[in-house]
Amino acid sequence: MTRKRLWITRRLSDATLKRAARDYDVVINHQDTPGTAEELIAASAEFDAIIPCHSEHFCADVVARFSDRLRIVANHSVGVDHCDLPALKERGIAITNTPDVLSDATAELAMLLMLGAARHAVAGDRIVRTGAWDSWSPAFMVGKQVTGARLGIIGMGRVGRAFAAKARGFDMDIHYYNRTELAPDLAQGATYHGSVESLLSIADFLSLHCPATAETTNLMNQERFALLPQGAVIVNTARGALVDETALLDALTQDHLAAAGLDCFQVEPGGNPAFATHDNIFMLPHIGSATRQTRDAMGFRALDNLDAFFAGKTPGDLL
Numbered sequence: 001m002t003r004k005r006l007w008i009t010r011r012l013s014d015a016t017l018k019r020a021a022r023d024y025d026v027v028i029n030h031q032d033t034p035g036t037a038e039e040l041i042a043a044s045a046e047f048d049a050i051i052p053c054h055s056e057h058f059c060a061d062v063v064a065r066f067s068d069r070l071r072i073v074a075n076h077s078v079g080v081d082h083c084d085l086p087a088l089k090e091r092g093i094a095i096t097n098t099p100d101v102l103s104d105a106t107a108e109l110a111m112l113l114m115l116g117a118a119r120h121a122v123a124g125d126r127i128v129r130t131g132a133w134d135s136w137s138p139a140f141m142v143g144k145q146v147t148g149a150r151l152g153i154i155g156m157g158r159v160g161r162a163f164a165a166k167a168r169g170f171d172m173d174i175h176y177y178n179r180t181e182l183a184p185d186l187a188q189g190a191t192y193h194g195s196v197e198s199l200l201s202i203a204d205f206l207s208l209h210c211p212a213t214a215e216t217t218n219l220m221n222q223e224r225f226a227l228l229p230q231g232a233v234i235v236n237t238a239r240g241a242l243v244d245e246t247a248l249l250d251a252l253t254q255d256h257l258a259a260a261g262l263d264c265f266q267v268e269p270g271g272n273p274a275f276a277t278h279d280n281i282f283m284l285p286h287i288g289s290a291t292r293q294t295r296d297a298m299g300f301r302a303l304d305n306l307d308a309f310f311a312g313k314t315p316g317d318l319l
Ligand SMILES: NC(=O)c1ccc[n+]([C@@H]2O[C@H](COP(=O)([O-])OP(=O)(O)OC[C@H]3O[C@@H](n4cnc5c(N)ncnc54)[C@H](O)[C@@H]3O)[C@@H](O)[C@H]2O)c1
Pocket: 078, 079, 080, 099, 100, 102, 103, 106, 154, 155, 156, 157, 158, 159, 160, 177, 178, 179, 180, 209, 210, 211, 212, 215, 216, 237, 238, 239, 263, 264, 286, 287, 288, 289, 290
């Protein structure tokens, strides 16, 4: 049987690339640059399958120009906001993602951002690193305690629940808003709120874990930041689209919010230059799932989906 042709748009983990080369006629973008619209369109005529990352944008106008050869887009990501799902499905192209395997790594990063934002990690690191640490006082760099505080989670899915599990280790009082209330075995004692507004009114720490959709664009806007208790801390490891960044900056500069921990930005790569001068914003460059073991697991999960598809089975993560 002829081997299926596979395009891998970015430099995935070595173990993933090795397995892909064993089983497919694979072309890898070793330059590791994001695939452009024209490259995606050309690839649709040359390949049976693509493994993209969230850096490749399958917009409706791009998909409309696809050739018929491409059969499956097996994403190396759980988020699929870079893909127009109806447009792909309408063309008969299967689409999969990589859930579960990155939940712990992403929840770990959310915990890092929450702790770092609450305890002045950015300013603290800088003054030690630059030799500017020349005094100490009991009032120096006093932060906000995480242990025992009230945590609000928006989007109590796989990552949200993994984050809640880690927050329980800090004895946090966990509350959540989700489209639907979770069964008790999933909620694990977390308190459900029937509206975002109700959750915000009690959240000393707020962590976002829902997908970027039309409904969640600018989920956190000026009115909603105002509902948070004074001195709250917000963490975003979901997507930049969820946060109105101008409203966030206003809430921080007016001292309504104490700090923010951000892995995701409206513009990526690059982030928001207006954030750069604010020490109470702890920023990381979209590395939520970036651990070695998780990268291997994501690559293998994408390949599992491809293998199932070409074996005539339903891929485990078919969307
Ligand atoms: N920073 C990173 O590297 C990184 C890594 C993994 C995931 N993510 C992001 O996290 C998101 C969540 O991943 P997941 O695996 O937990 O997905 P998931 O589908 O398991 O969970 C998402 C949850 O959000 C809820 N939800 C959807 N729309 C909502 C809305 N309008 N209001 C409230 N809740 C809503 C869903 O019901 C679900 O419970 C992904 O879509 C992705 O954008 C980012």
